[in-house]
Amino acid sequence: MxxxxxxxxxxxxxxxxxxxxxxxxxxxxxxxxxxxxxxxxxxxxxxxxxxxxxxxxxxxxxxDHTYGRPISKADNTLVIADVDTTFRSHDVRGRVMDPEGARAPLPPGLDSFPQPGEMVVSPALKTLLASDEGRILRDRLPYRIVGTIAEQGLVGSHELAYYAGTKGLAAQIAPPDVARIDRFGDPGLAPEKSDxxxxxxxxxxxxxxxxxxxxxxxxxxxxxxxxxxxxxxxxxxxxxxxxxxxxxxxxxxxxxxxxxxxxxxxxxxxxxxxxxxxxxxxxxxxxxxxxxxxxxxxxxxxxxxxxxxxxxxxxxxxxxxxxxxxxxxxKPARRRLWWRLLLPLGGLALLYPMVGKGHDHGDFNEYLVVGGLLLLLVGVTALLPWVVEAVVARLNSGGVAWQLAVRRLQLSSGTAARMVNGIAVAVAGAIALQMLFAGVQSDYTKESQHDVTRAQMQVSLPKAGPVDAVAEQLRTTEGVRHVTAIEESYAGDRRTDPQRSAEMTVGDCSALRELAQLPSCEDGDVFVVARGADDTDTPKLAKPGLTLYIDPGYADDKRAEVPWTVPHGLKQTQSRKAPDGVLHGGFLITKGALTAKEAPAFRGDVYVSLDRSVPDAQEYVRNTAAKVAPYTSPQTWASTQESGRFTSIRTGLFVGATCVLALIGASLLVSQLEQLRERKKLLSSLVAFGTRRRTLSLSVLWQTAIPIALGLLLAAAVGLTLGAVLLKMVAASLTVDWASVLTMTGIGAGVVLLVTVLSLPPLLRLMRPDGLRTE
Known part of the structure; x- marks a missing residue:
């Protein structure tokens, strides 16, 4: 009943x-x-x-990357090359394909294989190539567009991707970048261990x-x-x-x-x-x-x-x-503080058992984490009405606009607190997250070994690649300041399964000086470099007249090893780090010391130093590399490298924060309009009695600004506390990123200021005397 x-x-x-x-x-x-x-x-x-x-x-x-045993050519095989590239800040996924039979696997999203010289592109790439912005990228993709990739072949609507057709790709096989496959969807990789x-x-x-x-x-x-x-x-x-x-x-x-x-x-x-x-x-x-x-x-x-x-x-x-x-x-009864403090204290109590766990002491209890976070953030919503009431009760003297605003807040501080509760919670959570990300970033970001002061890009070529041709073309490329080209392999004491081996690096004198401290150098010289006490093979192999084998094979990896006789007149020298951060050892050989038969056994690397004053210098380098060495993907160096999963989570935070900020602004605007509608008659009465519109507008601004200022201060305090606890939980050092704290607080204040400005036109309409009309 x-x-x-x-x-x-x-x-x-x-x-x-x-x-x-x-x-x-x-x-x-x-x-x-x-x-x-x-x-x-x-x-x-x-x-x-x-x-x-x-x-x-x-x-x-x-x-389509293959890491298992090589596959023999058959009616159901496809040779595919990874030719990913970058256009400005956007990744472009590229594949070049050569089907070897009627049953060759077709990539998802394609109805048929493109013919040589043709390509199928994603809708976003098609739009980009048709625009003025894509002019530079068009020079890198010398294919005719014959179709678009369907949705099932793309991970996102704005993904830049293409599949191109070619012939004779089997001669370029060098897994995993150029490989023969018989199916898509089996990368053979173990899942990454959870952190x-x-x-x-x-x-x-x-x-x-x-x-x-x-x-x-x-x-x-x-x-x-x-x-x-x-x-x-x-x-x-x-x-x-x-x-x-x-x-x-x-x-x-x-x-x-x-x-x-x-x-x-x-x-x-x-x-x-x-x-x-x-x-x-x-x-x-x-x-x-x-x-x-x-x-x-x-x-x-x-x-x-x-x-x-x-x-x-x-x-x-x-x-x-x-x-x-x-x-x-x-006049309402004074709000009590004691039970409001229990919420954040309870949250801290739930999080305390996990302090110091870090990476090495087991997983975090997700129920305690979620419960503790909820109590701490709900504590903001519980404490803010008390804080607003306690502060506005002590605000008295001031101008007319100030007095109107303060009196209104004293009568309905709860309503004002409800308006800003959401933004206070959002700012508190954002501050804590920024502190946590800043505290653990060093665990997922490491210094790159690349020396970006000597080179900013690297073009890696396959074995027997046209190193000299690529280097010469790059030297004449717009935006390139300096080019260093080297070729690498290693030599063993046997044709197969060598017991001892040493590196072999080939280049002109200028290039070799980037790898070692050469006292003097002429074409035809050969230098010996020992990397340190752990390099025991090089001294034993550096004996004039000894026959070594360049690129020796192993039992499961037969290669066309090339014999090489250690020449007389070897010069001893000390190694220095190359631009890519590698400390080369073994033999440093000038080009004049090699024969035409020995040269194809080496693979090449070209280090490129850019003129930063030239816009799109990186794009010009990528275009040149695509012309002279189509199956290479030039790398752009950076001073630091970051974990991909960490970057993904941080990107998710930024995407989510953007959506929440949009919701904050829209909801605050709706709430502000509702408050103005509630006070329509009061505002009209004040105007009818002669109150200036500017005074009323300022009073509305103060009514918003005071609770917001108090809410942001409380959010900063709770956010700093929560951030400190989270840092202790992951066993990170306690540091406050004040720039992030001020940024998050400023963004919150900026959203409120924007909402206030947008609410002024309806406020002015509500101040008209006809607002006194009633039914």
Missing amino acids: RMRQATRDLVMGARFAFTGGREGWVRLLLTAVGVGLGVSLLLLTTALPAALATRHDREFERA PVLLMLMLVVFVALLMPVGVFIAAAVRFGGERRDRRLAALRLVGSDSGMTRRIAAGEALAGALLGLVFGTFFFLLGRQAAGSVEVFDISVFPGYLNPSPALALLVAVAVPAAAVLVTLFALRGVVIEPLGVVRAA
Whole structure:
């Protein structure tokens, strides 16, 4: 019986929401939009695991690198070359193919193999090549476009990729870059071992990004609180008891939440469709990737309306609604601090057992991590109303605009705190995440061995590659300052399975001086370099007249080894690090000391120093390399190298933070408009009594700025505390990245400033005297 009565009350409240006239519809729509924005982001989040899994599956299905035993030519084999390149900051996935039979495996997304001189491209690459921006890239891809790669052959809508056809590729086989395969989708690689710190990073990112969404939804269902309370007082006047009145209020919130689910689904579908046309931090997806998990989507559909009812009942717990008014209109009782402090303290207590685990002491308990983070971030929402109330109670003197703002905050500090709760939680989580990423970055970032002061790019050529031709072409390439070309192999004391071996490096005198401290050098000289005490083979092999074998083979790797006799007149010298950071040893040989028969046994590397003042110098180098050595992929050097998984998680954080910031701005704007609508008559009355519009505009700005400043200060304190705890958990040194703290705080303040500026036009319209009109 009691359940039936409660259901009737909820239904009555829902009917009031839809039949409350224009005022009720405006209130309902504002609530639905606020809830809908949050629901759309929740649905997007539930769809992310499926999108990432789909991207991974697509990448696996088209995998073509072979690390196993060589495959013999057959009717079902394909020779494929990896010719990936980079255009400015974008990666371009390239493959050149030569089918060897009628049953050769076809890459996913292709209907047929392109003929020699033709290529099939992704839609994004086709658009780029047709634009003025792609002019330089067109010179690198001398193929005619005959089709586009279908969606199943791409990992994202903005991926740049192509498949080109050629003939005679079998002569260039050098796994894994040029290999013979009989199928796609079997890379033969073991899965990467999970890293407990990276797993914890992902948990922290998800909680920190989703928590502000929940806060915004909780705030949205309380839109129109003051007007609602006056309506509830009227219900008490016609005979409803206090419990029934609260259930009717919960029914109104439930109606707004249910309509918000509809709006959220609509916003999500719009965003899902738009996802195919945008790229964020080099990540793009197809709309079909974003399919929410049915279980998670059902959880959102149940949790949001339930949260709306619970939040409304919780908000009315301390409100006495009587037939003649609402006690909330009087001065509210002071908020208590003790229970608000229990939330962050409880969060710290849950996280404390995992302090010091780091990489080496087992996985982090995900339940304790999530629970601790939730309590700490919820603590921000609990502490902020108390902080705002305590501070504004002590603010008195000031100008007219200041006095209006302060008095309004003193009367409704809870409403002001609810407006900024979401952004405070977001900033606190962002500060903690920035501290955590900065603290562990050194574990996933290592100094590159490359000396970027001597060279900035490297072109690696296969065995018997045209090193001299590539070097000569690069020297005349626009934007190239200096070129160093060397060729490498090694020599053994036997034709097969040598017991001793030594490096062999070939170059002109200028190139060899990059590898060793040469006292003098002429073409025809041969130098001996011992890398250190661990190099015991070189002194034993550096004996004039001894026959060595260049590029000797092994039992399972037969090679065309070439005999070489150690010449007389060897010169001893000391090694120095090459531009690529390698310390070369063994024999350093000038080109004049080799015969035509010996030269093909070496493979080449060309180090390129760029003129940084020339725009697109790297692109010109890549174009030249593609012309003279088509199956090479020039590398661009950097001073540091970063873990791919760490970079992916950080990219996910940036993408998620961008979405959350967009939600923050939109929700704040809706909330601000709702607050202005609530005060329409008051603003019109003040204008009618002669208050200047500039004064009222400033008062609205102060009403926003004061809670925001307090919220950001509290967020910084909680964020620094949470960041310090997380750093202790991963056993990283405690350092504060003040630049990131100030940046996150500034972004939060900037979003609020933008929202305030956007709310000024409707504010000016609400100040007109006709706002006093009533029905």
